[in-house]
Amino acid sequence: MRLGVDVGGTFTDLVALGAGEIVTAKVPSTPRDQSVGVMNAIESSGVEAAAVAALAHGMTVATNALLERRGARTALITTEGFRDVLEIARQNRPSLYDLTRDRPPPLVPRELRFTVRERMGPAGELVPLDEEDLDRVISELGEAGVEAVAVCLLFAFTHPEHERRVGEALRGALPEVHVSLSSEVLPEFREYERFSTTAADAYLAPRLAAYLKNLGGKVKEAGMPAPLIMQSSGGVSRIEDAAASSAAFVLSGPAGGVVGAAYAARASGYADVLTFDMGGTSTDVAAVLGGEAQTTTESVVAGVPIKLPMVDIHTVSAGGGSIAWADAGGALRVGPHSAGAEPGPAAYGRGGGEPTVTDANLFLGYLADGAELGGEVVLRRELAEEALGGLGEKLGLEAGEVARGVVRVANAEMVRALRVISVERGLDPREFALLAFGGAGGMHACSLAEELGIKTVLIPRAGGVLSALGLAISDLRRDYVSPLLADLESVKTGELEERFRALEEAAAGDLESPEFTRRADLRYRGQSFELTVEADELKRLEERFHAAHERRYGYRMEDETVELVNLRLIATVPVDKPELKEPSPEGKAEPARREADFGGEWLEVPVLRREEMGKGSEVSGPAIVEFRESTCVVRPGWGGAIDGAGTLVLEREDG
Structure with a gap:
């Protein structure tokens, strides 16, 4: 059997596929050590260890470390004169008209940012690497007691020699310290995004490696194969690869949900869907076009730009556990704070006293009083009513009015999220079906569809554990990139083929008999950002870019020069995917x-x-x-x- 185990903020879900059957399980998450929840889910499923052929896992360890700023003590080494690139950033403001808002501080404080004397230019070495200066920096790092180091030198994406030498010296002198090289993490131009992504990789690596070592040990002790870990890009990777490239796993859990949603939609004959995953802590939405999840390299997670391929997911703090409260002006608000798994909503009876979206749904009759969740939680309506009534006293409302208000406010937040990944991407939501999943998704789906003018709502059978299903059917995947900044008209077919062949050779050494998908990043000359299109033929690249630009921004400029920026390769090893079948009912049950x-x-x-x-x-x-x-x-x-x-x-x- 193939197992998928997804750790959410409130529940840990499991799906096991094999021999034509689907086994599911849901248990409360264990935030202090997520691996405990993983093993509890496996035990609850009743699946024998000897029957497990593969175990795929999606987790929130990296995401939580970024959100809570609980990563490793990290240093940065860069070219002399560029110490503050992380701090200067792009000078964009998080909220244009709010003068009190500021971006989160960089992951590496200024006292842990070091410089070495060297310089690479577009054509190669300009100033040799100063070995004495490097020795000085390594000595200072040893005294600073850091756990990880990000190495980001100028033009290392095309001339990595100096950066590799710095990494070699660091690993020799400080073997216990994790080292992330930008030329390995993100070999692309734009120094700030490259610095930010590499710093995030170093910041997360020690925490993620410790978690994966802990999980791998428990899984091995139970007699099961080493787990595969879901990447943000929508494919799974070997556990050792996950420990070595942590920044690629910050959206591990949500990506599994989109993969599962695309699979379920295809099985029902729908290629274009908006996915709506409402869990206990947050809601994740994404678009699936032509049966494939859309990816982006422009993600910002917890205020940190990470320019690696990720499923294009938009997340809002509106889940079943989102807490309702009254602001200073007496208005009803929902989130961003969540009751989580511990203590959970008031109705759980675990010590939570603040009303949540789940409490509102229970009071309104959508959930049954006395219903069991995850085998351990029993919902109690009187506790939900008490919590809603307490908030109602502050607002001058009855418990029922508060409950209806909580649902409306949460719905408004989720509608805004769905507009971000549809209307703001040049997509008309009325042309899509809405596929709802997650423990709470089905309760809100019809209301959201009405707001957006959507005519069809899909609720898969395994909708409550669809992220886990997505993990169980995910292909092995690795992403590769090669920078190539040039006018598209000057690029020769032979040069393009040579570069793609080099990437494919590298992929063939990492994966066994992979399948390849070629893509390219393009832009109009003078633009700051690119669009990614299929790159199977050079002669079709320009028209595909014009069409993609028109869909996203509403216009095309066919008289402008198109620039090629990066070549991308997606290497996958497909896994067998079971056919979803539903038998006829055995009889007519009375509701x-x-x-x-x-x-x-x-x-x-x-x-x-x-x-x-x-x-x-x-x-x-x-x-x-x-x-x-x-x-x-x-x-x-x-x-x-x-x-x-x-x-x-x-x-x-x-x-």
Whole structure:
């Protein structure tokens, strides 16, 4: 069996695939040591260790380290005169009109930024590396007691000789210190983004390596193969590669969800979908075009630019555990703070007293009083009502009004997120289906679709653990880049082919019989940023770039010179993916009924158990469908049926 285990802020999910069956499990996360939750999920699934052929894992260790600034004590070595590149950055402001807002401080403080005398230029060496100066810096690093060093020298992306020599000297003199070289982490031009990405890699490496060593030991002791780790780009990598290139794993968990969503959508015949993953701590949204998750190299995570390929995900602090509160002006707010897994929402009865989105959904009847979550948590409506009532006293509202307000505020935040990855990317959301997953996604999906004019909502059978499913079916993947700054019209087919062949040879040495996808970064001359397009043929590059530019920005400039900036290669080793099949129902089950709030009116609605439904089973709103790990609220005016892949396909009946 292939196992996928995804660690979220509130729950840890597992999916096991094999022999035509899907096994799922959900247990509370263990924030102090995420590996404990991983092993608990495996134990809860009942899967025998001897039956496990592969174990893929998505985690939030790197993300949390960046968010909480709990990485390693990191130093930076750079070219003399460029000590403050990390601090100067790009001079853009985090909020244009808010003079009180500032960007987060750099990961490396100024006292830990060192310079060496050397200089490379576009054509090669200008000033030789001063070995005495290097020895001085290494001595100072030893005294500073650092855990990691980022080495970022000018023009190292094309002339890495000096940088490699610095790395060699550091590793010889300080063997316990992790060393990240920019020429290995991100061999691309733009010194600030290269410095920032390399600093993040060094900052995260010791923490991530310690976690992976701990997890690998537990997995080995249990008699299972070494885990594969999900990358931000949407493919898995060997555990030793993850420990060596930490910056590529900051979106490990969310990327698995988008891969799983694309797979489930294709199985139901939908190639273009907006994915909506609402978990306990946050909501992640992304676009899938032509059956493929969209990637970007322009991500900023916790205020840190990381210019590595990542699934183009937008995250907002609106999850089931997001805390509702009243601001100084008496307005109702939701998030960014979360109750997390410990203590969790008030309804969990674990000591949490502040109302959350989950408490609001429970009070409104969307979740059942006494329902079990993850086998360990029992929801208690009276606790949710008490917490909502406490906030209502501050706002002058009844508990029901607070609950409806909490859901509306959370929905507004999530609609904004979906517009970011659709409208702001040149995509019309009305031309997409909305695929909702995560423990809370199905409860909000119809409302969000109505706001965006979307006519179709998809709720996969394994929607509550879809990120784990995505991990279990993810291909092995590695990304390669080669800088080539030149006018496109001056580039020869032979030169392009030679460079791609060099990348493919490197990939063949890292992976066994990989498949290749060629891409290129292009821009109009004078632009600051690029767009990435398929690069299977040189003669088609320019037209593809014009079309991509028009889709993203609404116009094209065919009389302007197009520049080629980088060549990219994606190397993958595909894994077998099971076909999703849904059997017909064994009989017609009678739904339960309970009261739930729709538009301020309490209605007695049918409650269907997904386990008793099958291919062709229909539902008409208002209704509630209870999946094993999640719940779907079918609003009035919506209806649909279970398709052959096990997905509940809902259509807007009133237009």
